[in-house]
Amino acid sequence: MRRRTGILTGGVAVAAVALGAGALAYGGSGDEEGRHRPPPSTATIVRTDLVQSKTVDGRIDFAQRRAVKAAVQGTVTVAAREGATVTRGQALYELDDKPVTLLYGPVPAFREMKVGARGSDVLELERNLVALGYGQGLYVDPRFDQATEAAVKRWQRSLRRTPTGRVGKGDVVFQPERVTVVRADAALADQVGPDTAVLTVASTRPVVRAQLDRTDAPLTAQGTKVEVTLPSGTTRRGRVTGTIQPQESGEEAAPQDGITVEVTLDGGASAVSGEDARATASVRFVSESREGVLTVPVEAVVALRGADGGYGLEIVEGNGSRMVRVKTGMTADGRIEVSGPQIKEGLKVGVATE
Template sequence: MRRRTGWLAAVALAGTAAGAVVITRGGDDARAGGPPAPPATATVTRTDLVRSETVDGKLDFANRREVTSPVAGTVTVAAREGAAVGRGQALYELDDKPVTLLYGPVPAFREMRPGSRGSDVLQLERNLVALGFADGIYVDPRYDRATEAAVKRWQKSLNRTPTGRVGRGEVIFQPDRVKVVTADADLADQVAPGDPVLTVASTRPVVRARLEPDDASLTARGTKVEVTLPSGRKEPGRVTGTVRPDDPEESEAAEDGITVEVTLSGGRSAGAEEDPRATASVRFVSESRENVLTVPVEAVVALRGANGGYGLQLVEGGGTRMVSVRTGMTADGRIEVSGPGIAEGTKVGAAAP
């Protein structure tokens, strides 16, 4: 569902204002036979103007990705959907052995043992330090005797046989803490190398919303957004990119639109205790002007003559006079104005309600 505010084209001003009055411009000040008394008046106010569009959105988590098993085995403890898993904790168990989450960008692509060298060894040692098992380790890409001893201490803490080696399928490296989105392999399932076991995502909450193609300007990174979460709580955020919907039905429906991902400014706690199945309201702010003078759009008059432009009919004492004004942004039925004699509280003519 889409709800627009503040999308009045400037060209509409002439048509709207014409419904009130069209003045032939012969000078700013009224003379004999000048503008008649207006049918209604309005007041110049100082406020913020915001152009926005509101659409429905869905609470989700960033960077969904599938985790596959590098080895064959039987799932003896399945992943727990919805669980947040951190460094040193088990994602699931295969053949009665925990598959442990460690942090790092390099995947676990081989067995690591004494004599191994590489970036995977370096990040293993960094994890051993973070978990408190790295006494005597010099953190580098070499798997030496100190590394072996630290691995044995870590394996004992997991009730594993302390081999001093880290075999394939014993650890999974991910960039950070993860949230288990789905368990793709159930208890007692047989998995082969490359079979999906679970789908994970970042624990950072995001909101995904669909925009029409003509709203492409709102998909730019950094576009400000205000999200009303299912609980009613409002959270600021920013557009961080466009994504392909995860649901095939949503993907098919979104072929003619653009799905954007919004990151909430409140971080991991922003989406806590929210119902992910409920709809959020996403308000995109395309433009804003702070602390500007505004009048109702229908108060602006189209001026005819050599210079044209727009004007306001000032109401002063028992008379009126027409002054030209510069117009700016429109939003929510009001328009930014500026010019000589225009100040907060000034009375101006307007069309009859």
């Protein structure tokens, strides 16, 4: 009597069921289990790609969101312009009718810089003055001296500010590179103080953000392959490049059971050109894939009884069939990888039916 059982292969369970609805169980041993009458249902061994994946909704965004907070108290007289790309020497916003200027560097502006000051913030300032064209006669080092003061005055005159030769706390904001303004957190005429978020910036590198369950943590590893179907219907390839901590980006906290993932698309900014950032994208995370392997429906795999055990396929030939031992591999989308010396593309195999 034939009986259907179940298998566990490649991390995917095929449920054990009764006669006619699972994997056949045969007694005996050897590579072939004799000949039998052909099964009522058959399938063909095909060569194809197998992919284990998960698809979730996502949206177009920019990488590395972070809040820019006011260093001093004041009134916003020119608010940040959402969507703007701000580069070195340009104003992010204005406070008390004075521009707060973007400069490049990893160390934040944490104090007033004037003659006698020393430190990495001074070094950053001098590098920016040179890059902006105001560094004549300036030796770039961590020391704020008279040459630095003169360079600062030239820069201040270009901004139509009083040439004090000092850079006050709150006059500049250091960021690693140019930024995109993704949100104005303070509006025109708002009163802000130290630690008040004035705007949220991000890298100019576009990404797609998606949320996964915490049980999908392996998919959040950097380098995980991703396929994104953009709102226009265009499909782009990409890779996971990081996860987001909402409390650090000024965004609402994600559910405790969720992980927000950033995906960088191949092609950079051109990949999302013209796309509607407010529309939903479809994000497919690929956890494992096998290309060009021989596969059959999972219901075709037979659990072999006996001392040797293992799995087999019921090969259909003419008016009969025979059992052939196979090695199983990855399982995805109802199909399973099979291999063996007698397994070839195009052969017909028996398949369990309800």
